Amino acid sequence: MTSSKRGTERHDHKHALQDIMLKYSARRRFMDKIVTIFVIVCVIAAIVPLASILIEVIKNGASAISLEFLTQPPGSLISGRGGIGPAIQGTLIVVGLASLIGAPIGVLAGIYLSEFAGNGIFPSAVRLFNNVLTGLPSIVVGIVGYIVLVLTIGSFSVWAGALSLSIIMIPIVVRVTEETIKIVPNSIREAGHSLGIPKWKITLYIVLKSAKSGVLTGIILSISRIAGETAPLIMTILGTSLFFSSLTGPVDALPLRIWRLASQPYESAHAAGWGAALILVTMFLALSISLRILAQKKGFTVTRTTI
Amino acid sequence: MHKRRKGDKIFHSVVIGAAGFTLFILALVAIAVGNGSMKIFSLEGFGFFTGTDWNSVEGRESYGALPYIIGTLFSSAIAMAIGVPISLGVAVFLSEIASSRISTPLSFVIELLAAVPSIIYGLWALFVFRFWIRDLIEMPLHNAFGGSIPFFAKTPFGLDVFTAGIVLGIMIIPIVSSISREVMKAVPDSQREAANSLGATRWEMVKMTIFPYAKSGLLGAAFLGLGRAMGETMLVTLIIGNAIGASAIPDSLFSQSQTLSSLIANEFNEASSELQLSALIGLGAVLLILTMIINISATLFVSRMIKVSPGVKE
Amino acid sequence: MSSSKEITENILTKSLEAVTEPNYKVSIRRLDASFGAKQALKNINLDVKENSVTAFIGPSGCGKTTLIRCLNRMHEMTPGAYAKGQVILDGINIYDKKVDPVIIKRRIGMVFQKPNPFPTMSIYDNVAAGLKLNGVKDKKMIHDIVKESLEGAALLEEVKNELDKPGVGLSGGQQQRLCIARALAMQPEVVLMDEPTSALDPTASSKIEELVHELKKDLTIIIVTHNMQQAARVSDYTAFMYLGELIEHGPTKQIFENPKKELTERYISGKFG
Numbered sequence A: 001m002t003s004s005k006r007g008t009e010r011h012d013h014k015h016a017l018q019d020i021m022l023k024y025s026a027r028r029r030f031m032d033k034i035v036t037i038f039v040i041v042c043v044i045a046a047i048v049p050l051a052s053i054l055i056e057v058i059k060n061g062a063s064a065i066s067l068e069f070l071t072q073p074p075g076s077l078i079s080g081r082g083g084i085g086p087a088i089q090g091t092l093i094v095v096g097l098a099s100l101i102g103a104p105i106g107v108l109a110g111i112y113l114s115e116f117a118g119n120g121i122f123p124s125a126v127r128l129f130n131n132v133l134t135g136l137p138s139i140v141v142g143i144v145g146y147i148v149l150v151l152t153i154g155s156f157s158v159w160a161g162a163l164s165l166s167i168i169m170i171p172i173v174v175r176v177t178e179e180t181i182k183i184v185p186n187s188i189r190e191a192g193h194s195l196g197i198p199k200w201k202i203t204l205y206i207v208l209k210s211a212k213s214g215v216l217t218g219i220i221l222s223i224s225r226i227a228g229e230t231a232p233l234i235m236t237i238l239g240t241s242l243f244f245s246s247l248t249g250p251v252d253a254l255p256l257r258i259w260r261l262a263s264q265p266y267e268s269a270h271a272a273g274w275g276a277a278l279i280l281v282t283m284f285l286a287l288s289i290s291l292r293i294l295a296q297k298k299g300f301t302v303t304r305t306t307i
Numbered sequence B: 001m002h003k004r005r006k007g008d009k010i011f012h013s014v015v016i017g018a019a020g021f022t023l024f025i026l027a028l029v030a031i032a033v034g035n036g037s038m039k040i041f042s043l044e045g046f047g048f049f050t051g052t053d054w055n056s057v058e059g060r061e062s063y064g065a066l067p068y069i070i071g072t073l074f075s076s077a078i079a080m081a082i083g084v085p086i087s088l089g090v091a092v093f094l095s096e097i098a099s100s101r102i103s104t105p106l107s108f109v110i111e112l113l114a115a116v117p118s119i120i121y122g123l124w125a126l127f128v129f130r131f132w133i134r135d136l137i138e139m140p141l142h143n144a145f146g147g148s149i150p151f152f153a154k155t156p157f158g159l160d161v162f163t164a165g166i167v168l169g170i171m172i173i174p175i176v177s178s179i180s181r182e183v184m185k186a187v188p189d190s191q192r193e194a195a196n197s198l199g200a201t202r203w204e205m206v207k208m209t210i211f212p213y214a215k216s217g218l219l220g221a222a223f224l225g226l227g228r229a230m231g232e233t234m235l236v237t238l239i240i241g242n243a244i245g246a247s248a249i250p251d252s253l254f255s256q257s258q259t260l261s262s263l264i265a266n267e268f269n270e271a272s273s274e275l276q277l278s279a280l281i282g283l284g285a286v287l288l289i290l291t292m293i294i295n296i297s298a299t300l301f302v303s304r305m306i307k308v309s310p311g312v313k314e
Numbered sequence C: 001m002s003s004s005k006e007i008t009e010n011i012l013t014k015s016l017e018a019v020t021e022p023n024y025k026v027s028i029r030r031l032d033a034s035f036g037a038k039q040a041l042k043n044i045n046l047d048v049k050e051n052s053v054t055a056f057i058g059p060s061g062c063g064k065t066t067l068i069r070c071l072n073r074m075h076e077m078t079p080g081a082y083a084k085g086q087v088i089l090d091g092i093n094i095y096d097k098k099v100d101p102v103i104i105k106r107r108i109g110m111v112f113q114k115p116n117p118f119p120t121m122s123i124y125d126n127v128a129a130g131l132k133l134n135g136v137k138d139k140k141m142i143h144d145i146v147k148e149s150l151e152g153a154a155l156l157e158e159v160k161n162e163l164d165k166p167g168v169g170l171s172g173g174q175q176q177r178l179c180i181a182r183a184l185a186m187q188p189e190v191v192l193m194d195e196p197t198s199a200l201d202p203t204a205s206s207k208i209e210e211l212v213h214e215l216k217k218d219l220t221i222i223i224v225t226h227n228m229q230q231a232a233r234v235s236d237y238t239a240f241m242y243l244g245e246l247i248e249h250g251p252t253k254q255i256f257e258n259p260k261k262e263l264t265e266r267y268i269s270g271k272f273g
Helices: A003-064 A067-071 A085-116 A121-134 A138-153 A158-183 A186-194 A199-210 A212-227 A254-263 A267-298 B002-036 B038-044 B066-097 B100-115 B118-145 B161-185 B189-197 B202-231 B234-239 B260-270 B274-308 C004-016 C064-071 C101-107 C123-133 C139-152 C172-184 C202-215 C228-234 C252-257 C262-268
Strands: C024-035 C038-049 C053-057 C081-089 C108-111 C190-194 C220-224 C237-242 C245-251
Touching: A003 A267, A003 B066, A003 B100, A003 B118, A003 B161, A003 B202, A003 C101, A003 C139, A067 A085, A067 A267, A085 A121, A085 A158, A085 A199, A085 A212, A085 A254, A085 B002, A121 A158, A121 B002, A121 B274, A138 A158, A138 B002, A138 B202, A138 B260, A138 B274, A158 A212, A158 B002, A186 A199, A199 A212, A199 B002, A212 A267, A254 A267, A254 B118, A254 B234, A267 B100, A267 B118, B002 B038, B002 B274, B038 B274, B066 B100, B066 B161, B066 B202, B066 B260, B066 B274, B100 B161, B118 B161, B118 B234, B161 B202, B161 B234, B161 B274, B189 B202, B189 C108, B189 C172, B202 B260, B202 B274, B202 C123, B234 B260, B260 B274, C024 C064, C024 C220, C038 C064, C038 C081, C038 C220, C038 C237, C038 C245, C053 C064, C053 C228, C064 C081, C064 C190, C064 C220, C101 C108, C108 C172, C123 C139, C123 C172, C139 C172, C172 C190, C172 C202, C202 C220, C202 C228, C228 C252, C237 C252, C237 C262, C245 C252, C245 C262, C252 C262
Parallel strands: C053 C220, C053 C237, C108 C190, C190 C220
Antiparallel strands: C024 C038, C024 C081, C237 C245
């Protein structure tokens, strides 16, 4: 193709392309604006429910709060008096017990995956199954707790509830621990090794220590997650209006009580439900916000704080 | 020397034991659920999946999971239809449009949505949100199309599979949007620049470079949202209307229905016979298998994108 | 004051008419650029002749990449980035508020340091990407332009039987020529190249340099390079930059053999950088 012929064709292409671009330019800019608006609408659609939930919980729950509400057992439903004392106590006990079981196991398993595991079949299986566990529906976890502990012990119990909650907690802690510990620079481990310190001491006293904040954050987040779980508690701790009596007996918990109250037809029950919800939400907000502030102060970012 | 090796050995066994505990738990779950549902499966076999009865009268007991499978799928489908587009919009905003001054607090706020316990979603949906849906969406739709399209036929009063689907959709926004955002961030800037240098507007750039590149990761994010929606229990018990048996099969957007998890939650402690209990556990088995398949696929999609994304060969 | 549409039309149509005098294709006047609070370019003034190759050279951080990215308004892609001043293309200041930055990209194309073909597209689709993006639907027109552009990028012979293979399957040098073809498809008048050979091996690099020599017959080329020998080989004019300022600019021969500023001389002779 001679240069001049090429030149003319290019000239024509230039003109043609130009005309086309001019023709569509307004429409394209318009589309861009529309999509930007749509995207902002999505953000608003995501935030409005959160705002509404917080507002409604505060609005409806505030009036129910009183010292009596927080410390007394529920009275008769129609009387509208009494409170959620046993529920608060039960939550603390069951969640506390679950954490005592779940946190150490989770951290140790996370340490294994990060410090001791290679790429063999066992570690890969552990990672894969851990991933599967994070996606377990919580109602199924409750069923497991029922079969394993309620049937064997013979009654609904704190143990069963704690076990179920720990099943939910462990995979989260494993994952966060592995990820946080992996980040600790190798130079620290090598320094310890060159000083002749045994591996277990290096791992526990040095590596874990430097990953402390991240691991702790993961634990606290998983605790706040299980504290809000209801489904696994339905068939494990059963719920009751009495205070805690024994680890092998039923106990109440906040989310469970809220569920029961919401399912009642009485106004007074609903009001109590909102009050209990307010307590629960306050707990969550406090935990989430303080963890965020802590993370910012310590200078690390938790990439995904929820699963 | 000897002591040191001993300490290491003990520690080694301890951590392996802890890791093995994970496998143990999963085995426990499989065995418990399998064992517990043995009774109903040996009685009804495959018919459990296709039956629509839910009859606990002694002598005529019969249980079928089909209505609740459909209820779970239908409500989750609505959840995806609502939740996934919104999540993608949020992810695009956070990843491509917002400056870091906006995106940091905004992403924190979205995460708060995930921290809210599902029972509180349920409370709010039951006493507040469902009236919004009923008055602002369901009534108008019903009045406009109720006569002509059976989909909008039943008179809505807010406690139905549609409302359940919408709230489920809201619940999955945090997880779908956060993973989508991670996946979008993984698209290299050089791609964005290439599109920009050819004259792409921002939206055109997203369509041209980010969506095709991040396709499988975004799919994985959506699947994770699906798994979450399917496993959700408490919220559903409060607003799906608690229908039982064949009438739980939704034939309209405004039908009352029931999901696998909500029926388990509602009836477990009141099960009147061992067979009924086994049937409920059987529902749990179905739910377990469904969510496992979905979650494993999701993980594969997301990791496939990060591993296999084609790069420049030197 | 002309309307936004008129200015946009002007920007597209103006230099299609024959230019009657040896004008400058691009003139830069009092250009400042910054990233947030950090100033990257100070008062740049420069003229670029049509159908020439101008090289920007200077040590790392001198602002040459920032400058080239200001020429097609890509600088503002970076969050917090800001530019002020004039970049005049055939008499129109592309930084005028009424000019749509999207339309500029037809007249000024860009090739990047690391080849960045679209991984999900075939070779053909990569070259056609800009056309389809901007609304071209005529299949024959697209086909003609793709072939022309691949030819212009000296790639057609090598890929003509595999146009539907993925763009990322090519070697590094071929991918870069693919990116050049993609830029050529937009029928630009100016092509900016940001260190186009720094990621390539010597053979591939020299192919690109030959290409630049060919392309300047129809286009105006501005090339950023940290390789002084390359600048000497490839360019007609050279601009030396240091710490965000334009130190010296002139015919390449003069800059390399007879630099006027001492700083230029020290950089050229390798005393720093």
